[in-house]
Amino acid sequence: MTDENAQSRRRLLELAGVTASVGGLAALAGCASGTSDDAEGDDGDDSSSDDGTGDGDGKKDDTEESKSDEEDEKPKSDGPDRPVLFVHGGMGSATQFESQAMRFTSNGYPQEYLAAYEYDSLAFEEIQADVIAGVHERVERLLAETGADGVDVLAHSLGTQVLQSYLADPDRAESVANYVNIDGREADSPPGGVPTLALWALGNEDAEIGGAKNEFFEQGHVEVATSEEAFGAIYEFLTDDPPETTQIEPEPADEVTVSGRALVFPDNVGLEGATLEVYAINPKTGAREETVATQTIKDDGRWGPLEVDGTDHHEFVVRECNGVSSHVYRQPELRSNGFVRLLVGEPGGLTDELVDRGPDHTALVINRDKEWWADQGDASDELLIDETSVLTDATAPLEDGIVTPMVFDAGEDGETDVTQPVPAFQALPFLTGINTHIPAADPPDDVVSVTGVSRDGDGLERTVKVPNRPSDEHRMTVHLPDHEQTR
Structure with a gap:
């Protein structure tokens, strides 16, 4: 990373009230x-x-x-x-x-x-x-x-x-x-x-x-x-012709392949040399049921293609040689997909500096490429962590254009307060920080339920269940589709 690039990151972190050394920022990609x-x-x-x-x-x-x-x-x-x-x-x-x-x-x-x-x-x-x-x-x-x-x-x-x-x-x-x-x-x-x-x-x-x-x-x-x-x-x-369909047409579940890149967010630097592990998981517990593949990620972050069962939920684990483990949880794939992005927040990086991490609580990144609106009355989106509705007029108003809620125990005080966003995130586009305490254990001893309800989905609930891994050792992302289709 050039000095200019590192300085760009430092400026943005400073906007959010975070002090980070250029040396630490230059180590975004670990080894x-x-x-x-x-x-x-x-x-x-x-x-x-x-x-x-x-x-x-x-x-x-x-x-x-x-x-x-x-x-x-x-x-x-x-x-x-x-x-x-x-x-x-x-x-x-x-x-x-x-x-x-x-x-x-x-x-x-x-x-x-x-x-x-x-x-x-x-x-x-x-x-x-x-x-x-x-x-x-x-x-x-x-x-x-x-x-x-x-x-x-x-x-x-x-x-x-x-x-x-x-x-x-x-x-x-x-x-x-x-x-x-x-x-x-x-x-x-x-x-x-x-x-x-x-x-x-x-x-x-x-x-x-x-x-x-x-x-x-x-x-x-x-x-x-x-x-x-x-x-x-x-x-x-x-x-010059309308499409035959504007839907994503499902393929037979046994014909689905996925491929993509593992990248540092938001730099889009490929995670060369990291190991990718892909598991089919139990949709009710998040527990691993079958190893789908293990690969070494190429220098540009590219991986795959992999054959997957289109009816399975999957966990993608990126293990870097600096010891960081990142977990991305995805719902069943409708059809073959060459643009799966495993976006990783690196230690010392833009988002990681803003998230409080520790051995006793879980931190979650919830990504959906469609804004979350929580101030539109009956036309609002909902996001539940277990039984707690974490989107409010303050944490996800329409005017803020929130795409990625980051849910963690701000201050590590064991308390939950979703009435206002974590202040450090207010200077950043597309992101919101939501103070929610999720107890963690190593090894995990409980399941965290993440449920998204889209304003356009006629009540469709998308639920992903993940183990309560501690945030100091595990970076966890739940990817929710931006469309309303399911198998």
Whole structure:
């Protein structure tokens, strides 16, 4: 990690009231000195972030070379025979493309035609030129691999700044057939003259890209990148035909494979040399029932593909050579998925510095790529830890755009207080800290129940049960889908 990157992290931690040494931050990846660069694989994904505002603030990108309305624009190219590249936003990764990728394959797209470019968004100001160069390399490689006449690019939030800068170069713009600008930068005209669809979320009702097709959704900033409704608009724009389905079509349970990357959050650095263990677990207890696979993670964080039973719950364990064990719990997979991200918070890292850890209590990260809203009356989301409802008007209001609640015993005093967020998290985008005491033991002697109820799910409860592992030795994440489908 460069000095500039370490300083970016220190600045953000200081905003949250945390003091951390540059030396400690430089050790984010433990003994794993992986990269955030793109590599070969099923999803062909690569590697950056925004300031958490989503860049949907009505500002035009100062780096874009403006085109007048009179200039010729490229004719729109249609058809599912082109690859699709996703570029994420601030604090993001390819996990925001996971559901949409499965919708694309449900409509006949080959898995190898879907890719993501991942980068370190907190260091974006320092590495912007490298990010744009990385996108260009990925576009060129997709063209070479597929023989297509162009790449369709989807960019979200900060990713729209990346793409609008990228498309300002006419030679680079020639390689992009269509562009989808998701709740990010405005522009006077379609960037680079490329046919453009602009999707906007709540708070950006009046935003637009001149000369483009603009659509507004009453959805959150992250939700508009991952939702079924957005997919329908994206697919029809890219192909000139509506999709056969906007659902994720389940595959036979015995035909499901998964693959992805294990990455430091939010740096998107691959955990080179770490060991991945995958277990089928008992959905009622979280206990391990069968070892599915054990692999050494590659230098870019890539792992898989693995054959899994699509009816099983799974625990993914990333064991690093610095002694850190990270556990990611996932519900049954609907279909093959090349964009599974195992996001790890490293000791001394951005999120780890803010979480109180100890041998007597469990800490949980709950991730869903759709905002949690708790202040919308009957149209609110719910999140229960055992019998405690931890989302409130204060911890997850609509205006805060919370995607990832972090539940832990703040102050290690054995008390629970969900009436207000943990103060240190209030300076950070997309995250909220919720003070909840969950007793732990080593070895575990109890089960923690995590239940999410979506505002759009007609009462559907998604429950994941995990052992009460102590937070000083185990980093635990529960991943809940951003859609409402089940097997």
